[in-house]
Amino acid sequence: MTAALFSPRGLWRALTSADxxxxxxxxxxxxxxxxxxxxxxxxxxxxSVGRSEVARLALTAPGTYPIEGRQGPVVLEVRHGAVRVxxxxxxxxxxxxxxxxxxxxxxLACVPxxxxxxxxxxxxxxxxxxxxxx
Amino acid sequence: xxxxxxxxxATLVALATVLQIAESLIPKPLPWxxxxxxxxxxxxxxxxxxxxxxxxxxxxxVVLGGLxxxxxxxxxxxxxxGGSAAAIGLMALSNRWARPPLSILxxxxxxxxxxxxxxLAVLGLLSGTxxxxxxxxxxxxxxxxxxxxxxxxxxLAVDRRLAPWDRAW
Amino acid sequence: xxxxPYFALLASVLGxxxxxxxxxxxxxxxxxMGTVAELKALPRSPGVGTRAAAEAALDEAxxxxxxxxxRTTSYHETSDVSRLQRSETPFVVxxxxxxxxxxxxxxxxxxxxxxxxxxxxLMRAWGFPEAPAVPDSAxxxxxxxxxxxDRLRPEGDGAWIVEPATELDLGGIAKGWAVDRAADLLEKxxxxxxxxxxxxxxxxxxxxxxxxxxxxxxxxRDPSRLFVTLRLSGKRAVATSGDYQRYxxxxxxxxxxLLDPRTGWPARGVNSxxxxxxxxxxxxxxxxxxxxxxPVAGLAALEEQPELEGVVVTVDESxxxxxxxxxxxxxxxxx
Numbered sequence: 001m002t003a004a005l006f007s008p009r010g011l012w013r014a015l016t017s018a019d020x021x022x023x024x025x026x027x028x029x030x031x032x033x034x035x036x037x038x039x040x041x042x043x044x045x046x047x048s049v050g051r052s053e054v055a056r057l058a059l060t061a062p063g064t065y066p067i068e069g070r071q072g073p074v075v076l077e078v079r080h081g082a083v084r085v086x087x088x089x090x091x092x093x094x095x096x097x098x099x100x101x102x103x104x105x106x107x108l109a110c111v112p113x114x115x116x117x118x119x120x121x122x123x124x125x126x127x128x129x130x131x132x133x134x
Numbered sequence: 135x136x137x138x139x140x141x142x143x144a145t146l147v148a149l150a151t152v153l154q155i156a157e158s159l160i161p162k163p164l165p166w167x168x169x170x171x172x173x174x175x176x177x178x179x180x181x182x183x184x185x186x187x188x189x190x191x192x193x194x195x196v197v198l199g200g201l202x203x204x205x206x207x208x209x210x211x212x213x214x215x216g217g218s219a220a221a222i223g224l225m226a227l228s229n230r231w232a233r234p235p236l237s238i239l240x241x242x243x244x245x246x247x248x249x250x251x252x253x254l255a256v257l258g259l260l261s262g263t264x265x266x267x268x269x270x271x272x273x274x275x276x277x278x279x280x281x282x283x284x285x286x287x288x289x290l291a292v293d294r295r296l297a298p299w300d301r302a303w
Numbered sequence: 304x305x306x307x308p309y310f311a312l313l314a315s316v317l318g319x320x321x322x323x324x325x326x327x328x329x330x331x332x333x334x335x336m337g338t339v340a341e342l343k344a345l346p347r348s349p350g351v352g353t354r355a356a357a358e359a360a361l362d363e364a365x366x367x368x369x370x371x372x373x374r375t376t377s378y379h380e381t382s383d384v385s386r387l388q389r390s391e392t393p394f395v396v397x398x399x400x401x402x403x404x405x406x407x408x409x410x411x412x413x414x415x416x417x418x419x420x421x422x423x424x425l426m427r428a429w430g431f432p433e434a435p436a437v438p439d440s441a442x443x444x445x446x447x448x449x450x451x452x453d454r455l456r457p458e459g460d461g462a463w464i465v466e467p468a469t470e471l472d473l474g475g476i477a478k479g480w481a482v483d484r485a486a487d488l489l490e491k492x493x494x495x496x497x498x499x500x501x502x503x504x505x506x507x508x509x510x511x512x513x514x515x516x517x518x519x520x521x522x523x524r525d526p527s528r529l530f531v532t533l534r535l536s537g538k539r540a541v542a543t544s545g546d547y548q549r550y551x552x553x554x555x556x557x558x559x560x561l562l563d564p565r566t567g568w569p570a571r572g573v574n575s576x577x578x579x580x581x582x583x584x585x586x587x588x589x590x591x592x593x594x595x596x597x598p599v600a601g602l603a604a605l606e607e608q609p610e611l612e613g614v615v616v617t618v619d620e621s622x623x624x625x626x627x628x629x630x631x632x633x634x635x636x637x638x
Contacts, residue, residue: 030250134543
């Protein structure tokens with residue numbers, strides 16, 4: 001009888017329904033965690049309008065930054081190491097509703113204005129050189 | 135403690151220590167992270183002889199394993215402590231309160247999952263990087279569940295086999 | 304409990320799992336040619352086996368640096384250069400040495416001798432690089448008489464001859480040559496790359512997304528600061544000659560290693576020169592030459608070179624940096 005425990009079917013039978021539910025829950029839970037945006041706090045927000053990069057904002061420098069979007073200005077605010085859309089000239093304001101983002105990989109977008117903000121855990125100083133000639 | 139208890143516990147400690155050492159030999163892509171096989175022994179102690187026995191066996195095993203592997207006081211040791219503590223804690227609680235719906239297998243799965251979470255928590259805490267450890271959770275956790283089932287099955291089988299000899303043991 | 308192991312653990316662990324690493328490149332640093340070398344390579348299309356291939360290429364690139372050093376150094380008796388110097392008859396050198404010597408003579412001609420590959424005697428009179436000290440004028444004169452690019456002649460087919468009592472010093476060009484060869488190799492085998500040996504560097508290609516490489520240039524008066532950052536992509540090299548690299552200070556006067564071949568004494572009036580061009584060897588030699596020629600003549604000569612741009616840095620009385628640049632140099636500046 002003990003040996004029967006060690007076949008897949010035997011194992012399955014030995015599980016109570018609670019066991020099965022638990023195992024499933026845990027598996028899903030762990031898998032889900034993998035979908036959370038990875039990386040720790042972001043350090044820089046890369047702003048593009050259309051396909052061109054227009055600015056790199058260090059999240060360590062609080063302030064308001066107006067960006068010229070396709071339809072008008074979009075004002076970004078950096079504070080507490082996060083960035084959000086403060087004001088936007090777009091009609092629906094979905095971008096404003098996206099709230100604050102502060103983790104690497106997160107995104108803010110104002111589609112009508114073509115403004116895209118991508119967070120990266122890059123160097124706090126986006127101007128740090130790759131190498132130095134001396 | 136009488137001689138029987140001491141012998142019994144010593145055997146368990148020895149078994150658990152051997153498992154811990156054997157486990158450290160398994161090549162892992164991620165160093166210092168452990169599978170927690172030795173927690174199976176703790177589970178056996180838990181279901182047969184109670185929380186005190188389980189905690190005692192685990193604590194001794196963790197220290198002994200650390201000494202023998204030379205990792206005492208180092209990062210691997212901290213992870214071992216954190217993971218095992220979490221595993222024992224959750225297993226003890228679930229064994230007491232959740233055993234009717236759950237079986238030993240369920241408790242074992244909870245133990246192995248807690249082991250993963252415990253290790254990650256220690257890692258995140260001590261390296262000062264906090265949530266950055268999250269990416270590791272899926273891989274480790276998803277393997278921990280079947281591992282817990284298998285370990286639990288072994289414990290269940292051993293428990294059944296030991297039943298006739300309980301008085302002698 | 305020490306924290307470092309946790310960082311190392313986390314780094315190793317996250318390194319395994321983070322597939323979205325922005326630079327997705329490999330680097331290597333080490334000691335060669337008497338200085339520190341730093342190599343970075345970005346694989347073109349990463350996949351399984353990329354790591355092994357990149358590491359192998361980096362190893363080989365390092366080997367290239369060592370090979371060039373071995374052949375062109377004046378400090379080993381068995382190097383090409385040493386044997387050439389000792390030989391009384393035409394001596395056939397390796398391709399590295401041959402190419403470097405030819406390039407050296409070209410720059411010497413183009414700069415009217417401001418760059419000179421035969422400076423060995425003078426460098427030794429000054430004790431560079433190990434034990435610099437100010438020699439007396441007689442010694443300088445004697446050494447200077449043994450310096451002239453005419454004393455080195457190609458005899459064809461890789462053979463060269465050097466007049467007796469002439470000492471070659473390819474330090475001002477061989478490093479650049481090594482950098483170029485290493486960069487070529489990495490570009491071919493891995494992808495866009497950056498090779499920096501002691502401050503002479505070359506880039507190939509650009510970073511992901513077409514982003515240019517960012518190259519800082521050290522402030523000649525403050526090694527912790529950069530006075531300019533350049534944006535380079537494609538086949539580009541940067542070389543800097545400065546009065547802060549090797550020198551001896553006596554009575555508050557700095558005697559640095561960039562000697563004027565015509566006087567035998569350190570060139571005055573310039574603090575650093577940075578040259579940008581497609582070849583690091585050429586940039587290296589020209590940086591030295593422009594330094595010797597001074598801000599006016601040097602810059603004029605540089606402007607005549609279509610493929611080279613550069614900046615001459617001097618310090619005025621108030622201690623502020625003054626930058627004199629060629630017209631095309633601004634295009635490389637990071638705005």
